[in-house]
Amino acid sequence: MFRAVLLSRVSSPMLPLLTAVLFQKKEREDTGLYHQRREKHPYYNLAVKVLRARNIKGTDLLTKADCFVQLQLPTASPNADRTQVVDNSSNPEWNKTFQYRIHEPVKNMLYLTLFDEDFFANDELTSVVFDVEGIKPGKPIKRTFQLNPEDQEELDVEFYLKKCSDAPTEVLTNGVLVAHPCLSLQGVINKDEKLKLSEKGSCQVKLSVPGAYEKQLCIPCRPDSDEDFRTPFVFHVDKEMCPELEVELEQSINILQDEITSDIEKHSMLLGQGTVPVKSLPVGQEVDMTIPLGKGHSLDLSVKAEESTWDLDVRLSFDLCEEEKKFLDKRKKMASRALMKTLKLKDAPGKDEVPVVAILGSGGGIRALTSLYGSLSGLQQLSLLDSTMYLCGISGSTWCVSALYKDTDWSHKDLQGAIGDARDKVSSSKAGAFSSERIKYYIQELKSMQNDGRKVSFTDLWGLIIQHFLHQKDDPSKLSDQQKAVRRAQNPYPIYAAISVRHNFRRDDFTEWCEFTPYEVGFRKYGAFVRTEDFGSEFFMGHLIQKHPEARMCSLMGMWGSAFAASLDDVCLKTVGSGLSFLESLKDIIKVIDDGQRLHFQDCSRLKTRLIIPGGPILQIFQDIFTSRVTSWETFNFMNGLYLHKDYVKNRNFLAWKGTHLDAFPNQLTPMVDSLYLVDGGFSINSPFPLVLQPERDVDVILSFNYSWEAPFQVLLLTQKYCEERDIPFPQIILSEDDVKKPKECYMFTDDKNPKAPIVLHFPLVNDTFRKYKAPGVERKSEDEKSFGDFVIEGKDSPYRTLNFTYEPHDFDRLVEVTRYNVLNNKAILLKALNLALSRRKLKKGNGL
Incomplete structure (x- = not known):
């Protein structure tokens, strides 16, 4: 059995974008959580004999093609092999055999690329991506790949697999990634x-x-x-x-x-x-x-x-790290006492009965920073902060969260002090950030980062500017310093969101979520994490090779909240509501074709053959210009040297079945590249839902605070789609026309048929009853009180525009108060959600789940 993908005439850099694999979308197998384990697997010798091609049309109109075939199997050889060139022939014959030694546990994908040799540059005609898994040992298999059915272009290749005499060896794997010694x-x-x-x-x-x-x-x-x-x-x-x-x-x-x-x-x-x-x-x-x-x-x-030993410096597991587990054990005891008091229970809930509550702050620049202070103040006033386990931020919300965790006991102090300090910084002039003295300081700091072995980019400069905006002084703190703020479980566990992207890929085509906590940084998609102190150092095959100093918080804040880390296509999408539509007309025409063989072996991960007709050579130029992200934060890839497991597609986080998604090409995925390119998570889902929806965190209640004004429910709809694609339980988001036109202060979404789905309380950024009431049930009477509450958050003249970094004190106070009020005014629905979550937990415990 085999799997193959056909790629038509396209330039080499476009190979990842234009390739595609079709999986039959089936209900996914529940493989459970993969923890790091050892497996022993045999070796095989693979012989690939490139026989001939037929009816090949080259790129030169005056002569026939000068063809050769290049072979790449990066899981078996770091080098590319190639046949000799057959000059001036439409039907070249090579009969050249190449030998590879492959290891069974990894996903072995062979690239066969047909080139037309040219004096200046070799022209790539067609590529075949061939999955060698499933070939039966001991029997030669000849395959004829239909490169272009209309012109009857074909490529004949023979494969022969036999057991290798080398003894089977062990690998370390979590079911998605594989580490060799x-x-x-x-x-x-x-x-x-x-x-x-x-x-x-x-x-x-x-x-x-x-x-x-x-x-x-x-x-x-x-x-x-x-x-x-x-x-x-x-x-x-x-x-x-x-x-x-x-x-x-x-x-x-x-x-x-x-x-x-x-x-x-x-x-x-x-x-x-x-x-x-x-x-x-x-x-x-x-x-x-x-x-x-x-x-x-x-x-x-x-x-x-x-x-090396098997003591890896990269943790290969989908489970929570030990420090987070210890935190949850301590925090649940505190939450149990808090819930008994808040919900007026006779007895404190047991540890297994305590619902896991997560607070999510969306993006929105200084507007998000200011609003999150108000929302947290409201929760504190209702004595609900001690009941929460997680505080997650994305984009501008991370600026608020990172500022709070400088104080190791922030949630037990009156937040008015922190709010007053933020008010002073937000309302101060930002002109000093661009003084000649400050510019010299930035240059010195960037040089220092470079001397520390860091990859320095524009995002580091942006982080230094943000540092001055928010603190107006140097901040030497690091993310690992926040361990002090959670060691006693005295505050919610902070999680910061970013996304990993690729150059020349549209945001909607490929993003991967990266989470940052005081103890670990990693990708739950791959089950790969490193200590926060080691993030930014150099790793290979799971081992720390070269230690570099941990990045300062200012650099991370620049990356988490970079309003400028967008491609031109992203900017267009944000400003006018749609991407650059003319790029769609340049996309490839993708056809699913049969490979000419009758395949009786059914495998949910079998790749079907696809034919790609390219949009034209101008596509590469436009993609370079409009989809590149030159301001992404580049750092060393700690997954470098790890391979994809042969069954990686069974993990729900991979969308290999979906159209042209990069997940179908393990040779192109993140573990196979040298660098990570991280940007503001707001360019995907503008709220960190994916970081708390993983089953390991077992979140019962999500308090979603949305601080974007142009699309108050977009993060919910995008999250719903994200969950549907990955079979993650999530309630249906059903909205009326009135909700869309005039959002209310709070919405509660549940799935009564599936108790595994979290209860979601969503708070849009609105100024509704706050105009009439200065506190729940307390009407505004004086003209000053009415004037303070009567303001519009949205609008082109609004002071709360995303790219505005300076508010007047009056505007700052208004925004804090309206978000605080919106929480206080919905106390009943907050308590209802907690009671429902508590009941579900008790029911699960009673059923032994």
């Missing part, structure tokens, strides 16, 4: 008296291991010098790739070009090269060797290969 190759170059070099230049040794984390190392050496140049080197490699240490000896010769000006031109000359198979080195023993480099040259090395 990492090999550390350490060595030194010893001085070699046999090297004879020209006096006109210098010599350098180039070392590399294809597929290693470290790139090519260039080590200068002068064997005729009296100095000892025992230069150390290290490579971290995946031994499953059967890597080789490649050595090149190169001499740079200085040639005088002009005797008058003494201009020197440097030329490099290869003196010799050699290789050492890493597999041949005994693990744990230092080996002295002489590598012949040809032409009478050789190089003396001392090399030692060390295999």
Whole structure:
């Protein structure tokens, strides 16, 4: 059995965007939570014989195609293989066989790309993405891929799989990601008296291991010098790739070009090269060797290969981290006492009966920051803060949350103090942020970040500006410092949201949620997390390779709340309500075609063959211009070197069945790239629902505070769609026309048929009864009181526009008071939700669930 995808004539950079895989969408298998575990799997030898192609039309109108086929199987080899070129032929024949050693637990996807060789650049004609899983060992299988049915273009390839004699080995996996043992190759170059070099230049040794984390190392050496140049080197490699240490000896010769000006031109000359198979080195023993480099040259090395332990620095699990579990145990005791008092219960609920309540603050810049202070103040006044487990922020709300957690006991203090401090900062002038003195400070800080090994981007600069806006002083704090604020479970557990994106991908096509907490940062989609202190350091194959200082909060705040991290398509979508529609006309025409074989083996993850007809070469140019995010926050990818498990698509977080979604291409997914590109989560769902809807957190009640004015229910509708695609329980969002035209202060959504669905209380940002009442049941009487409550939040002249970072004190107070009032005025519905959640918990406990 096999799976394949066909990609028609398209330039190489567009391959991820234009490829597509069709899964039959079935009810998903409940595989449960995958925890880190060991599995032992065999190896197989895969022979791929590229036979011939027929009726190929090249890109040159005057001559026939000059075809060759490139093969890429990145889970088995870091290098691309290729056939020879068959010149001027519409029916090229190669009959070339390529050998690969594959490991069973990983998703092995082979790319077969047909090129037309050109003098200036090779033109990519068609690509086939082939899933080798399901091929039966011991029997050759020939496949004819229909590249273009209309022109009868075809590619014949033969596959042969057989069991490998190598003994099965263990991997570490959580069911989605796979970690192989990492090999550390350490060595030194010893001085070699046999090297004879020209006096006109210098010599350098180039070392590399294809597929290693470290790139090519260039080590200068002068064997005729009296100095000892025992230069150390290290490579971290995946031994499953059967890597080789490649050595090149190169001499740079200085040639005088002009005797008058003494201009020197440097030329490099290869003196010799050699290789050492890493597999041949005994693990744990230092080996002295002489590598012949040809032409009478050789190089003396001392090399030692060390295999890593299974004690990974990346946590592979979908469960909560131990620190969060301990927090919940402590917090539920506090919440139990708070609920008994608030709900006037006779007895305090047991730990298993305490409902998990999460507060969600949406995006909206300074408007969100200001409004969240008011909402939290209202909850505090109702004595409900101690009943909540989580406080989650996205975009502008993260600015409020991060400010609160500087105080380790903030939720037990009157929030009026914190609100007053925020009022002073928001109403102050921001001109100082752009003074010449401040600009010099930004430059120094960015240089310092770069010197620490960080990848520096515009988002770091934006974070420094936001730091000045919100604090007007330097803030050295880090996210891990907030551990002090939750160690005793004295405050709700903070979770900050960002999304991982790709360059040249529209936001709607591919985003992945990344969560930040005081203890861990990670992707619950992949079940991969690292300690917050280590985020931003360099990892490979699950191990910490190079430690870098933890990023300061200002950089994270710049990334969490970057109003400028959008592509032009995003900006258009935000400003006019739709994306750049002309891009749709340039999209590829996608056709689902049969692969010509009768497949009797049914597999929910089997990929069907798809034919992609490209929109044209202009597509690449427009996508680069309109969908790139040059201001995303780039950092090292801690999943680098991990592979996708062969059954990863069974996890509900993957949408491999959905159209052109990147999830169907494991070779293109996040673990296979070097860097993460993170942006403001508001460019996806403008509220951090996905971070609390995972079953591990078992949230019963969600208090959703929405601070966007143009679409008061959009976050709910987008979340509903998100949950439907992933089979996550969520109540149906049913709204009337009156609700859409004139939203009320609070809405309660439940699913009585599915108690696993959370109870959602949604608070749109509205000024409704606050105009008449200064407190619940207390009418405004004086003209000043009426004037204070009579204001419009929305509108083009509103002071609360998203890109406005300075409010008048009067406007700040109004916004805080209306959001506080909206909470206080809905005390009854808040208590109703808590009582319902408590009843559900007791029922679940009684049923042994």
